[in-house]
Amino acid sequence: MHIDEAIRSRRAIKAYDTNHSLSREEKDELLQLALLAPTAFNLQHVRLVEVSDPALRQRIRDVAWDQAQVTEASMLVLVCARLDAWEKDAARVWAEAPQPVQDFMSGAIDTYYRGKPQVQRDEVMRSCGLVAQTLMLAARGKGLDTCPMDGFDFDAVADLIRLPENHAIGLMVVVGKQAVAARPRIGKLAFDEAVIRNQF
Template sequence: MDTFKAIYERRSVKGYDPNHKITPEEERKLLEATIQSPSSFNIQHWRFVILRDPKLRQQIRKEFGNDQAQMTDASLLILFTADMKAWKKEPQRYWQNAPQEVADLLVGWMGPFYQDRQWLQRDEAQRSIGIAMQTLMLAAKAMGYDSCPMIGFDIEQVSKLINLPDDYAMGPMVAIGKKVKEPWSKPGQIPLNELVIENKF
């Protein structure tokens, strides 16, 4: 599918065929595309929790997810998390294929840039999650699937269910599958003249 077509046709779909299965090959293709996303210093903070267990998905839906049907009915449910301390975990591996002088420069910058700046570590982790999520959803659309990003769940309770490490950030979930119900018409985009600022506010 053409990239612009995927962008314009991607919608947040709520109704999925619960019997449709995404093959392991398709899942790998989606995830391989997702990790092509950019991230600050190429740190790749994202960690994808594939929620496969039907009982776990049902529990999240009923107890902590506002009974959103896509949590159980979609073929694939991915919870996006990010390691906020990835910047100091063997950082040289993020630049292993770069020229040595480039790798040395960027790995050397990384520590001072993030050290003692917890707000920045969290912000960068969430930015990486957001970029990767959009890549996943566009890849899904290009493969003939629909998707729905979701933040309407109890973050604290779901964090406990998945044993989220203390130094990880929780992001949204993304449901992916075959739609059985058309989404609403697009509710409306704010015109560009209200969104674009030239140089200064």
């Protein structure tokens, strides 16, 4: 599927074909594509928790407003990120760059993040969004459907997946084959209202 068509046809699908499944290899390919998304300062701080255990998925559904897609879609992915990657992983992810680049990035990252917890959180949320969108478009390109979700108890889900304290959940994404066609798009704002040229 051409990328333009994937973008135009991607919809948040709530009802999934429970007979459709994805192999481990198919899931891994989608996850690998998602991880090609850009992340702040190349920190690669996003962690994808692919939940395949049916009992765990049911427990997540129980704290996700009982939304059926949590258990009925072929794949459930929690898009999380490590909040302290800026401090722990900067040298590692830039180790293959020329030394002047390593030195510059080390200083720039430290200056940008140190002592700024809101910046640290904002950056991982932006990166989670980029990775999630890449996952959804990769899936759509393969003829699959998705739904990004934040309608769940974040603390309860964090407990269920044993999220480390230095991580945060951005959102979750389900992937599968739709069982019901998407409803028509409604309420779209006019292009000229949503797009501003140069300044408000």
